[in-house]
Amino acid sequence: METPVESTRERLLNVAEQRFGEGGYEGTSLRAITVAAAANIAAVNYHFGSKEALLRAAVARAMAPVNTERRRRLDQLEARGGPSPEQLIRAFIEPGLDLVLRRGERGAVVARFIGRIAFDPSQRIRELYAAESDPIESRYLAALQSALPHASPEAVAFGYVNMLGLLALHQSQALSRAPGIDDAEDPGKLAENLVTFLVAAFDRGLRT
Amino acid sequence: METPVESTRERLLNVAEQRFGEGGYEGTSLRAITVAAAANIAAVNYHFGSKEALLRAAVARAMAPVNTERRRRLDQLEARGGPSPEQLIRAFIEPGLDLVLRRGERGAVVARFIGRIAFDPSQRIRELYAAESDPIESRYLAALQSALPHASPEAVAFGYVNMLGLLALHQSQALSRAPGIDDAEDPGKLAENLVTFLVAAFDRGLRT
DNA sequence: CTCCAGTTCAAACGACCGCTTGAACTATGC
DNA sequence: GCATAGTTCAAGCGGTCGTTTGAACTGGAG
Numbered sequence: 202m203e204t205p206v207e208s209t210r211e212r213l214l215n216v217a218e219q220r221f222g223e224g225g226y227e228g229t230s231l232r233a234i235t236v237a238a239a240a241n242i243a244a245v246n247y248h249f250g251s252k253e254a255l256l257r258a259a260v261a262r263a264m265a266p267v268n269t270e271r272r273r274r275l276d277q278l279e280a281r282g283g284p285s286p287e288q289l290i291r292a293f294i295e296p297g298l299d300l301v302l303r304r305g306e307r308g309a310v311v312a313r314f315i316g317r318i319a320f321d322p323s324q325r326i327r328e329l330y331a332a333e334s335d336p337i338e339s340r341y342l343a344a345l346q347s348a349l350p351h352a353s354p355e356a357v358a359f360g361y362v363n364m365l366g367l368l369a370l371h372q373s374q375a376l377s378r379a380p381g382i383d384d385a386e387d388p389g390k391l392a393e394n395l396v397t398f399l400v401a402a403f404d405r406g407l408r409t
Numbered sequence: 410m411e412t413p414v415e416s417t418r419e420r421l422l423n424v425a426e427q428r429f430g431e432g433g434y435e436g437t438s439l440r441a442i443t444v445a446a447a448a449n450i451a452a453v454n455y456h457f458g459s460k461e462a463l464l465r466a467a468v469a470r471a472m473a474p475v476n477t478e479r480r481r482r483l484d485q486l487e488a489r490g491g492p493s494p495e496q497l498i499r500a501f502i503e504p505g506l507d508l509v510l511r512r513g514e515r516g517a518v519v520a521r522f523i524g525r526i527a528f529d530p531s532q533r534i535r536e537l538y539a540a541e542s543d544p545i546e547s548r549y550l551a552a553l554q555s556a557l558p559h560a561s562p563e564a565v566a567f568g569y570v571n572m573l574g575l576l577a578l579h580q581s582q583a584l585s586r587a588p589g590i591d592d593a594e595d596p597g598k599l600a601e602n603l604v605t606f607l608v609a610a611f612d613r614g615l616r617t
Numbered sequence: 618c619t620c621c622a623g624t625t626c627a628a629a630c631g632a633c634c635g636c637t638t639g640a641a642c643t644a645t646g647c
Numbered sequence: 648g649c650a651t652a653g654t655t656c657a658a659g660c661g662g663t664c665g666t667t668t669g670a671a672c673t674g675g676a677g
Contacts, residue, residue: 209654209655223530224435224530224531225433225435225529225530225531226530227432227433227435227436227530228435228530228531230633230634230635231634231635231636232633232634232635240655241654241655241656241657242635242636242656243636243637243638243655243656243657244654244655244656245635245636246635246636246637247653247654247655248654251635251636252635252636317530320528320578320581320583321433321530322431322432322433322434322435322436322525322529322530323432323433323436327583356602359602359606360606362578362584363575363578363606365584366574366575366578366584367571367574367575370528370570370571370574370578373528375528375535376570376573376574393616394564394567394616397614397615397616398567398568398571398610398614398615399610399614400614401609401610401612401613401614402606402607402609402610402614404609404613405609405612405613406605406606406607406608406609406610407605407606408601408602408605417624417625438663438664438665439664439665439666440663440664440665448625449624449625449626449627450626450665450666451625451626451627451666451667451668452624452625452626453665453666454665454666454667455623455624455625456624459665459666460664460665460666
């Protein structure tokens with residue numbers, strides 16, 4: 202059996218990250234969420250205040266473990282000194298794919314939610330995601346720069362946004378329509394493929 | 410002065426690709442489009458039939474020159490025989506960035522529109538884009554496979570979707586919030602950076 | 618001038634949107 | 648038993664959505 206009792210607030214967050222991940226922010230109505238969560242519409246405004254506040258809470262909850270794991274890995278790598286590009290890329294990618302995709306059905310839902318919100322059509326929504334991941338961004342950029350001393354800051358930043366984008370893309374599962382690709386088959390294999398792809402690009406694909 | 414006469418139909422398409430590119434499909438209302446196009450709301454249903462049909466027409470019109478150029482380049486490369494991965498990547502990326510970004514303000518609008526629609530939250534919308542680019546997809550996959558005989562079909566497909574995704578990402582200008590990145594500064598330079606990045610990834614970043 | 622197909626228009630349709638209200642329910646502390 | 652704070656509820660608010668309607672306008676053909 203599932204958890205016997207789940208608060209209305211938790212049910213709303215769970216359904217919100219599922220529906221927002223499927224249809225985006227604009228494409229998902231509060232009514233659709235509350236019906237699926239067996240809650241009253243007013244419950245959203247009672248517990249969160251507004252639709253956007255519900256999204257904000259869902260993003261914060263979903264990102265928290267990913268951010269924590271990334272911080273932990275960065276701390277660990279920096280303590281040992283001089284991490285390689287591959288180690289840094291792993292420390293960024295794996296918490297986003299592994300940690301989240303390995304948690305079964307719910308993990309995939311969370312991953313898709315994060316990936317979808319990160320590149321939502323609305324800039325307002327994207328900034329909401331960015332605010333949640335910004336604190337670690339500068340740390341990664343600095344660490345990558347140290348690991349790639351021959352690359353210009355612009356080149357490092359270019360590689361970073363590409364890494365961020367590709368991760369979000371695979372998280373959102375928006376490209377599963379592509380031929381011969383079955384992302385969710387083995388998350389670990391996907392993570393390995395993505396890391397290999399990015400390591401090669403960082404190593405030899407950045408203009409000075 | 411601008412073009413003196415522009416049909417209602419053309420004005421609707423122009424404004425549609427601008428607004429859809431800014432706010433996404435769900436986030437843009439027909440009223441916002443028709444007001445900006447100085448047209449009546451009913452004109453949309455008269456000329457196209459529905460909101461989705463307007464989007465479909467806008468996607469078709471925006472993709473047409475890109476597809477044509479990609480086909481032309483593929484024909485040319487295959488006529489000469491045995492194109493390299495870099496040549497194939499250029500033949501895919503440059504029509505999407507160059508050809509479209511070099512056309513000034515309107516070009517950037519078209520690019521953002523295409524990039525945004527390609528990864529819209531709604532699967533229905535994404536398929537609408539996919540239908541427009543599918544015909545060439547299989548040609549690219551086959552050509553890439555020939556150029557990378559050591560890579561498995563899965564690896565080639567993986568590289569292809571990453572290429573597609575990164576192109577869409579840079580077209581959509583969704584990552585301009587990132588630090589030190591100014592995509593639109595020099596589209597040619599962006600194209601070069603992206604090609605270099607992808608060539609390295611394809612050359613050494615694909616698992617067998 | 619008349620006609621007519623093509624196009625544009627103001628107005629309204631029903632449906633759905635996010636959000637609010639005020640009452641009803643629930644559980645805990647006294 | 649009773650008050651009280653926390654939570655849920657049905658109902659409805661004003662507003663916007665995509666779409667439709669039927670009339671008005673337009674310009675060229677006969």
